[in-house]
Amino acid sequence: MSNMEETQEQNDRPDGIRAEEEAAESDAIPGESEVAEDDRNPRDERDQVTEDVEKDDARKIVTGEARYTADYRDRFPELAEGKVIRSDIAHGYVRDIDTSEAEAMDGVYAVITPWDDAVPDKAYSSSGQSYPEPSPWDMRVLRKHVRYVGDPVAAVAAADTETADRAARKVDIEYEEREPVLDPEAATEPDAPQLFDSDEVENAQHGADYERNLESHFEGEIGDVERAFDSADDERVIETEWETPYQSHCVPEPHTTIAHTDEDDRYNFITATQVPFHTRRQIAHLFDVPIRDVRVTKPRIGAGFGAKQEMAIEPIAFALHRAADKPVKLEMTRREEFFALRFRHPMQMRMRTAVDDDGTIEAMDLYTLSNSGAYGTHGMTVANNVGTKPLPLYPRVPNVRFEGDVVHTNLPMGAAMRGYGAPQGHFAVEAHMDEVARRLDLDPVEFRERNAVREGDVDRSVAILKDGDRFARKIRSCGLRECIERGKEAIGYDDLDQPSEDHLHRGVGMALIAQGSGVAGRELGAAQIQMNEDGSFHLQVGGVDTGTGSDTMFSQVAAEVLGCDPEDIVVISSDTDLTPFDYGAYASSTTYISGQAVKEAAEDARERLLHWGSKMLDEPVETLVARDGEVYSQESGERVSLKEIGYEATYGHDEREHILGKGSHSTDESPPPYGAQFVDVTVDEETGEYEINEMAFAADCGVAINPALVEGQIEGGEHMSLEYATSGGLEFDEEGNPEVLGFRQYGMPRTTDHPPMETIIVETHEPTGPFGAKSIAELPTNGVPPALSNAIRDAVGVRVNSLPISAEKIRKALDVK
Numbered sequence: 074m075s076n077m078e079e080t081q082e083q084n085d086r087p088d089g090i091r092a093e094e095e096a097a098e099s100d101a102i103p104g105e106s107e108v109a110e111d112d113r114n115p116r117d118e119r120d121q122v123t124e125d126v127e128k129d130d131a132r133k134i135v136t137g138e139a140r141y142t143a144d145y146r147d148r149f150p151e152l153a154e155g156k157v158i159r160s161d162i163a164h165g166y167v168r169d170i171d172t173s174e175a176e177a178m179d180g181v182y183a184v185i186t187p188w189d190d191a192v193p194d195k196a197y198s199s200s201g202q203s204y205p206e207p208s209p210w211d212m213r214v215l216r217k218h219v220r221y222v223g224d225p226v227a228a229v230a231a232a233d234t235e236t237a238d239r240a241a242r243k244v245d246i247e248y249e250e251r252e253p254v255l256d257p258e259a260a261t262e263p264d265a266p267q268l269f270d271s272d273e274v275e276n277a278q279h280g281a282d283y284e285r286n287l288e289s290h291f292e293g294e295i296g297d298v299e300r301a302f303d304s305a306d307d308e309r310v311i312e313t314e315w316e317t318p319y320q321s322h323c324v325p326e327p328h329t330t331i332a333h334t335d336e337d338d339r340y341n342f343i344t345a346t347q348v349p350f351h352t353r354r355q356i357a358h359l360f361d362v363p364i365r366d367v368r369v370t371k372p373r374i375g376a377g378f379g380a381k382q383e384m385a386i387e388p389i390a391f392a393l394h395r396a397a398d399k400p401v402k403l404e405m406t407r408r409e410e411f412f413a414l415r416f417r418h419p420m421q422m423r424m425r426t427a428v429d430d431d432g433t434i435e436a437m438d439l440y441t442l443s444n445s446g447a448y449g450t451h452g453m454t455v456a457n458n459v460g461t462k463p464l465p466l467y468p469r470v471p472n473v474r475f476e477g478d479v480v481h482t483n484l485p486m487g488a489a490m491r492g493y494g495a496p497q498g499h500f501a502v503e504a505h506m507d508e509v510a511r512r513l514d515l516d517p518v519e520f521r522e523r524n525a526v527r528e529g530d531v532d533r534s535v536a537i538l539k540d541g542d543r544f545a546r547k548i549r550s551c552g553l554r555e556c557i558e559r560g561k562e563a564i565g566y567d568d569l570d571q572p573s574e575d576h577l578h579r580g581v582g583m584a585l586i587a588q589g590s591g592v593a594g595r596e597l598g599a600a601q602i603q604m605n606e607d608g609s610f611h612l613q614v615g616g617v618d619t620g621t622g623s624d625t626m627f628s629q630v631a632a633e634v635l636g637c638d639p640e641d642i643v644v645i646s647s648d649t650d651l652t653p654f655d656y657g658a659y660a661s662s663t664t665y666i667s668g669q670a671v672k673e674a675a676e677d678a679r680e681r682l683l684h685w686g687s688k689m690l691d692e693p694v695e696t697l698v699a700r701d702g703e704v705y706s707q708e709s710g711e712r713v714s715l716k717e718i719g720y721e722a723t724y725g726h727d728e729r730e731h732i733l734g735k736g737s738h739s740t741d742e743s744p745p746p747y748g749a750q751f752v753d754v755t756v757d758e759e760t761g762e763y764e765i766n767e768m769a770f771a772a773d774c775g776v777a778i779n780p781a782l783v784e785g786q787i788e789g790g791e792h793m794s795l796e797y798a799t800s801g802g803l804e805f806d807e808e809g810n811p812e813v814l815g816f817r818q819y820g821m822p823r824t825t826d827h828p829p830m831e832t833i834i835v836e837t838h839e840p841t842g843p844f845g846a847k848s849i850a851e852l853p854t855n856g857v858p859p860a861l862s863n864a865i866r867d868a869v870g871v872r873v874n875s876l877p878i879s880a881e882k883i884r885k886a887l888d889v890k
Contacts, residue, residue: 113838113845120700121632122844125781126639128622130373139373142329142345143404149333153182155393155403156237157386158227158244159413160219163253163483163809164266167217167246170227175240180232183396184244187215187226191396193388196275197359200450200488201348201382201657203595209288209449210275214359214388219248220268220447221483222809223413228389230397253483253809257421257444260286260480268447268481278453278479288445289453289479293537296472301436305427311509312425315501316875317858318802320417321813322490323821326375327410332390333400335368342369344387347377347617348657352384353649359388371647377619378793379489380415382659383450411819412811416803418455418487418494419444422501427472432515434524436472437464439501443479446486452479455487458494461535462855463502465745466585467524468532468548475537483809489659491790492854495588496797500876503584503859508872517863518557518566521585526551526747535589535743544593544741550847552773552835553585556749563769563831564751576759579766582863586748586855590839590848591662593743598667599653600674602631602642604682604732606723608702608715609641612674615655616667617647621850622782623663627671629778630843634675635682636699637715653737661746661848664778668843670738678734685718685732744839746847747773750791750856754864761884763865764828768795770853771833776845783849784832790853791830796821798858799877 116123133139146152160167172184185192196210216224227244231237254260254268269283277283280290302310330344340362346352349369357364374381390403405414425438441459445452460475510520526532528551536544561567564581571579600614612631618624624646628639635642646652655667679699686704687694696708705712722730753766770787777783800820804812813819838845858876866872871886 119633120636121629121639122778123776123780124629126625126629126779128782129625129628129644141326141373141375142331142343143402145331145343145372146402149331149400151399153230153232153393153397153399153401154234154237155390155401156229156231156241157225157389157403158229158241158246160216160222160224160226162219162248162250163222164268165219165248165250167219167226168249169247171245172227174243175229178236178240178243180236181229181240182232182399183230183393184240185215185228185392185396187213187217189392189396191392193359193361195359197355198276198450199384201346201351201384201659202451202454203656204354205276207454208451209277209281211269211273212448214392218273221485222811223485224447225389228393230393230399230401254286255482255484255805255809257442257480257482260482261478268483278449286481287478288449288481289456290477291453291457291538292474292476294474295533295537298436298438298472298474301472302425302427302438305435309428309513310425311505311512312423313505313508314874315422315424315504317420317497317500318876319419319485320490320797320801321411321803321819322378322380322415323819324376324378324380324410327405327407328381328386328414329402329404330387330390331400331402332387332394334394339366339368340391342387342391343372344369345374345381346371347381347619347659349617349647349649350615350654351657352387355384356387356391360391367649369649371617374619377658378491379493379659381619382489382657383415385414408814411814412485415486415488417490418452418497420459420497422459422497424501424505426505426509428509428513432513432520432523434467434470437467437470438474439464441477441497443477444484444487445479445481446484447481448486449479449481450486451489452487455489455494457538459498461537462495462587462589463498464534464537465532466502466526466587468526468530468534469524473534473537484805485803491793492851493660495851495855496794496858499584499586499855500858500862504862504874507582507859507863507866511866518561518583522554522557525553525585546742546744549841550744550773550775550837550839551747552837553747553749555835556747556771556773556833559833559835560749560751560769560771563771563833564753564767566751572755577755577757578868579753579755580864580866580868581751581753582860582865582867583749583751584856584859584863586750586852587745588661588848588852588855589743589745590665590842591743592660594741596656596662596666597737597739598655598662598670599737600667600670600735601653602674602678602734604678604719604722606719608637608719609643610635610637611643611645612671613645613652614667614671615647615652616663617655617658619658621663621786622779623658623667626664626668626778626782630668630671631675633844634672634679636704637702661851664846665842665848666738668778668846670736672843673736673738674734676734677736678732681730681732681734682715682718685722686713689713689718689721740841742841744841744847746775746849746852748852748856750860752857752860752864754861754868756865756868756883758869758887761880761882761887763880763883765861767829767831768857769831769833770856771835772849772852773835773837774849774852775837775839775842775847777834777836778844778846780834783834786849787832787853788830790850791857792822792827794854794857795827797876798861802877
C-alpha cells in the first residue's frame with residue numbers, strides 16, 4: 074500500500090476512530106526514553122547494511138569443519154564421560170541410593186548423589202534471566218524430592234560413555250512414592266497432592282500459593298472491562314476457548330557441557346548456552362565461588378530456540394568434575410531431550426470480546442491457565458507474554474483485561490521456547506478475532522484492519538501487568554497494512570478457485586502477528602572494537618550467535634559505520650573472559666540490543682579514525698567521511714586508506730594510539746516487529762483430512778540488516794510454527810510416564826511434508842534500532858496455528874480450537890455442525 078493510499082484510508086475512517094488515532098499520536102508516554110538520532114539512509118547509500126553477506130560459518134557447517142561443544146573433547150586426554158540417573162516415578166521422595174556396585178566398576182571415577190559433598194544443597198533457578206531471576210528458586214542440582222519422570226537424582230563419571238551407561242544402571246534407588254497430579258485444573262483443588270512445601274522455594278513469585286500448587290497469579294486491567302461487557306449487546310459479545318500442548322525444541326545439537334579446571338585453578342565451562350554471562354553468575358552463586366574464577370565459553374551452537382537459555386546441565390557436569398577430579402563431558406541423549414529437559418508450556422486460554430455496531434472492538438478479556446510442570450523456570454514470564462504480545466495488536470481498545478494462573482504438575486518443565494508465550498497467545502487471540510468477524514458477518518481482514526495498530530498509536534496494553542506507564546510505548550514504525558496487502562496478493566486471497574470435487578473445499582486464513590525486540594528495561598549489550606595496523610578490526614561482543622548468523626550481522630553493522638568490508642572484521646563473541654558483558658540470545662534482543670552496542674562501539678572508533686584522517690590530510694574532521702576502506706574529504710577529494718591510518722596511529726613519530734571503540738546499550742524500548750501470516754488449505758469434508766497448499770508470510774522487521782538471513786529466520790520460524798499447528802506434542806500415561814521419546818513418535822514435519830512458502834520483507838524504519846532494524850527471530854513462530862484454524866473455518870465452516878489440528882478433530886467438528 075502506498076503512502077498516498079494509506080493517507081486516504083485514514084481519511085475514510087469514521088471520525089471517532091480518526092480522532093482517537095490523532096490523540097494517540099500526540100499522547101505523551103510518562104518516562105518515555107529519548108529516540109536515537111535518525112540514521113535513515115536511502116538504499117543506494119548503504120554499503121554493507123541490507124546486503125546479502127554470506128553467513129560467516131556457513132561453509133564450515135556444511136563441510137563439517139564447524140566445532141561444537143562435544144568436538145572439544147580432543148583437548149582433554151583424560152576426559153571423563155558423564156551420565157545422569159533420572160527418576161522413573163512422577164512424584165515421591167528418594168529414601169536411599171545404593172552406589173556400591175557402580176563405584177566398584179573399573180573405569181568409574183565418581184558417583185554423586187544429593188548427599189555428596191560435591192553437590193550443593195542450595196535452591197536456585199535454572200532459567201538464564203536477569204538478576205535477580207524473575208523465576209522462583211525451587212530446584213536443587215540433584216533432587217531428593219522428585220516431581221516428574223526425568224528429575225535428576227544421581228550422576229556418574231566414567232572413562233567412556235559405555236562404562237558410564239553401565240554404571241548408571243547399577244545405581245539402585247529406593248523411593249517413597251506419592252500420588253502425582255497431572256492435570257493443571259485438578260492441581261489447584263484443595264485435596265490435590267502438594268508439590269512444594271513453602272520452605273522449599275525461595276524468591277517466590279507474585280500470587281504464589283504452593284498449598285494450591287500455584288506458582289503465580291497475575292492480572293491487569295485498562296479501563297472498566299465488566300462495565301463494557303455489561304453495556305454491550307449480548308449478540309456482539311463473543312467468547313471462545315483454546316488449548317495448546319507441550320512442544321519440544323527439537324534442537325539438532327543436544328545439551329552438552331565440558332567442565333574442567335585450568336592451570337590457574339579457575340573453573341572453565343565449554344558449553345552450548347545462549348546465556349554465557351548468566352550461567353557464569355549462577356554457577357558462582359550455586360557453588361559459592363567468585364565470579365572472577367568462572368569462565369564460560371560458547372563454541373558453535375547447533376540451535377537453541379530457548380532450550381539453552383537454561384542452565385540445565387552445567388551444575389551436574391561441574392559437580393561430577395569436582396568429585397572425579399577430571400575434566401568431564403556431559404552430553405544429553407536424544408531420548409533425554411524428549412522427556413527430561415525443557416519444553417513449551419501447555420496452556421488453556423479463554424478469550425472474550427465485545428464489538429459495537431460499527432465493528433469497533435470495545436473490550437477484550439483474556440485468561441490463561443499455564444501448566445508450568447514440575448518447576449517454575451520461566452513460568453510467570455512466559456505466561457505474561459500470552460497477553461502482552463498479541464493484545465497490543467489492538468492498542469486502541471479502551472477496555473482490556475488480562476489474567477492468568479501458572480500451575481505446577483508432575484510433568485516435565487515448561488521453559489523458554491522461541492516465541493516465549495506468544496505462539497499460545499496468538500493462537501487464542503487471532504483465531505478468536507477471526508471467529509468474532511465471521512459470527513458478526515464481518516470480513517475478517519477488514520475487521521482487523523479497522524482495529525489493528527498503526528504508526529503513532531500509544532500502546533499501554535504491553536504494560537498491562539506493570540505498575541504505571543514506564544513501559545508503555547509509542548509505535549514509531551508499523552508496516553502491518555502493507556504486510557496484509559502483500560500477503561493477500563501472494564496467497565491469492567481474492568481469487569481462490571474451488572476444487573471440482575464436491576467433498577473438497579478450499580479456504581484461506583490469515584493472522585496478524587507481533588513480537589518484541591528485547592525485554593524493555595531488562596537488557597544490556599556491550600561491545601569493543603580495536604583496529605589493527607593494516608586497517609582491519611577485531612570486534613569483541615558478548616552477543617551470542619545460536620546459529621542465526623548474528624556474528625555476520627555484527628560485522629555488517631560495524632563495517633557500515635567504519636567504511637570497510639565485513640570480511641575486514643574478525644568477530645570474537647561469547648567468552649566471559651574476553652568479551653564484554655551481554656545478557657545473551659533471547660527475547661529477540663540480539664540485533665536490536667547487541668547490534669546497537671556494536672554500532673556505538675564502531676562509532677566510537679570512527680571518531681578516532683577521523684581524528685587521524687584529519688591529522689594526515691590536514692582537513693577539518695567535519696568534512697571527512699569513512700567509506701570504501703578510506704577516509705576522504707568531501708570538499709577536496711583527498712583521501713587516506715584505513716591501512717595507512719592504522720600504521721600511522723600505531724607507529725607514528727609524534728603521536729601514537731591504539732584505535733579502540735566501546736559501546737554499551739540498554740533501553741526501556743522494545744519496538745514490535747509485525748507480520749501477516751496466510752495459509753491456503755484444502756479440506757476433505759468426508760474424512761477431515763486437509764492439505765496445506767501454500768503459506769505466505771509478510772514481515773515488518775524494520776530495516777533488514779541481512780535480507781538473506783532474515784528470510785532464513787522467517788522460514789525456520791514458520792516451520793516450527795507449522796509443527797506446532799499440525800504435529801508434535803508430548804503424551805504421557807496415567808502415571809506421568811512419557812510416551813514420546815524420539816523424532817519418530819514426535820512427528821516433526823520433514824522437508825517433504827512442507828508446503829511451499831513465500832517470504833515477503835516489508836521495510837520500515839525503526840528510529841530506536843541500529844540502522845532502523847527491529848527483531849525477526851521469534852515473530853514467525855506465532856502465525857501458522859491461528860491462520861490454519863482460520864483457513865479451515867473458511868473452507869468448511871467449523872472451528873478447531875486445540876492443537877495440533879488433526880483430521881480427527883475436523884471430522885468431529887463436522888459431525889456436530
